Amino acid sequence: xxxxxxxxxxxxRGEKTERTPVWMMRQAGRILAEYRAVREKAGSFIKLATTPxxxxxxxxxxxxxxxxxxxxxxxxxxxxxxxxxxxYEMIEQRGPVFPSTVHSLADLQKxxxxxPETDLKYVLDAIKITKEGLAGRVPLIGFxxxxxxxxxxxTEGKGSKTFSVxxxxxxxxxxxxxxxxxxxxxxxxxxxxxxxxxxxxIVQLFDSWAGILSPEQYRVFSLPYIKxxxxxxxxxxxxxFAKGAFFARKEIGELSCSVVGLDxxxxxxxxxxxxxxxxxxxxxxxxVLYASYDQIRKEVKNMVDQFGTQRYIANLGHGVYPDTDPDxxxxxxxxxxxxxxx
Numbered sequence: 001x002x003x004x005x006x007x008x009x010x011x012x013r014g015e016k017t018e019r020t021p022v023w024m025m026r027q028a029g030r031i032l033a034e035y036r037a038v039r040e041k042a043g044s045f046i047k048l049a050t051t052p053x054x055x056x057x058x059x060x061x062x063x064x065x066x067x068x069x070x071x072x073x074x075x076x077x078x079x080x081x082x083x084x085x086x087x088y089e090m091i092e093q094r095g096p097v098f099p100s101t102v103h104s105l106a107d108l109q110k111x112x113x114x115x116p117e118t119d120l121k122y123v124l125d126a127i128k129i130t131k132e133g134l135a136g137r138v139p140l141i142g143f144x145x146x147x148x149x150x151x152x153x154x155t156e157g158k159g160s161k162t163f164s165v166x167x168x169x170x171x172x173x174x175x176x177x178x179x180x181x182x183x184x185x186x187x188x189x190x191x192x193x194x195x196x197x198x199x200x201x202i203v204q205l206f207d208s209w210a211g212i213l214s215p216e217q218y219r220v221f222s223l224p225y226i227k228x229x230x231x232x233x234x235x236x237x238x239x240x241f242a243k244g245a246f247f248a249r250k251e252i253g254e255l256s257c258s259v260v261g262l263d264x265x266x267x268x269x270x271x272x273x274x275x276x277x278x279x280x281x282x283x284x285x286x287x288v289l290y291a292s293y294d295q296i297r298k299e300v301k302n303m304v305d306q307f308g309t310q311r312y313i314a315n316l317g318h319g320v321y322p323d324t325d326p327d328x329x330x331x332x333x334x335x336x337x338x339x340x341x342x
Contacts, residue, residue: 004137008070008139008201008202012258014258021314022336023072023141023315025315026319026320026322027068031323035058045090046090049075058074059072063138065326072141072142073141077208078096080150080187083119084111086100086110111183115190116190124195124198142192143204146188146206146240146242147222148210148222170217177221178221185228188205200236206241207226207241207243211245213245219248223248230255237258238256239257241261244263246265246266249266252275260275260280260281262282268303268307269306272307282314284332286318286321293331296335297331304340
């Protein structure tokens with residue numbers, strides 16, 4: 001099916017665009033009253049994410065209500081550990097919690113490489129339903145967590161400021177660490193390929209905890225696994241978003257990905273110099289959306305001026321915060337469209 005609006009894909013491939021495409025990480029979520037209504041009906045986050053019809057409904061909402069140039073499938077990065085045999089719970093106000101964790105080579109015997117067609121069928125079904133609902137209006141983004149970020153949750157069991165348990169393993173049990181990272185990588189490649197077969201037009205890797213590693217550890221325990229995934233995904237463009245890994249921009253830019261995502265701490269002109277041959281995505285501070293409409297427009301104009309309108313996908317530097325006013329979000333999206341069309 002030909003897309004009516006393929007700006008995101010053309011920008012990702014480095015082709016000329018009439019204006020800059022725009023979407024937001026966490027655009028399907030609590031900022032929208034319509035999402036909260038579906039979430040209430042579902043009863044829990046996990047029920048919502050694992051019910052294909054509901055997941056598809058909330059995936060479509062930002063396209064219909066906010067005017068973004070892409071949908072991103074509503075799911076969670078932690079479906080991969082669950083599919084490998086390590087289930088998680090989503091606790092209100094606390095976030096994800098794993099009742100059991102892995103810490104030794106013996107523990108890894110309990111896990112298996114995810115089989116997406118069975119273990120993650122609900123995500124694939126949600127993608128198929130979403131594609132029907134989109135009817136070619138905009139592309140659909142599939143995604144997964146980068147292996148190191150998933151490793152953090154599987155060893156730590158919950159979110160953390162330091163992930164010292166996870167990092168301890170890297171130093172004290174490198175064999176265990178590399179074995180688990182490879183299992184996650186193999187599962188992720190299979191999962192992303194299944195998402196693409198189901199209809200995802202582009203995929204994004206989220207390395208949410210990249211910034212807790214030293215540059216040296218990042219080169220040993222994260223980049224090689226992201227490289228395997230980028231090399232394996234040849235069907236559609238790949239975006240790599242490594243939050244906090246300002247020190248690895250050059251290396252990420254040398255991977256076989258199409259797009260490099262930037263967080264708001266990464267200088268734009270410096271990033272262009274370090275990553276000259278890729279499309280960049282980002283990187284407005286999500287807190288800008290708490291400002292006045294005039295201030296939002298001013299910040300957007302400044303951002304677009306720095307990135308330029310080509311080889312660029314406008315986004316926030318991280319996910320939109322849940323208490324953000326949807327009208328401020330619309331202001332951001334409209335400002336990008338307006339300024340980048342001039």
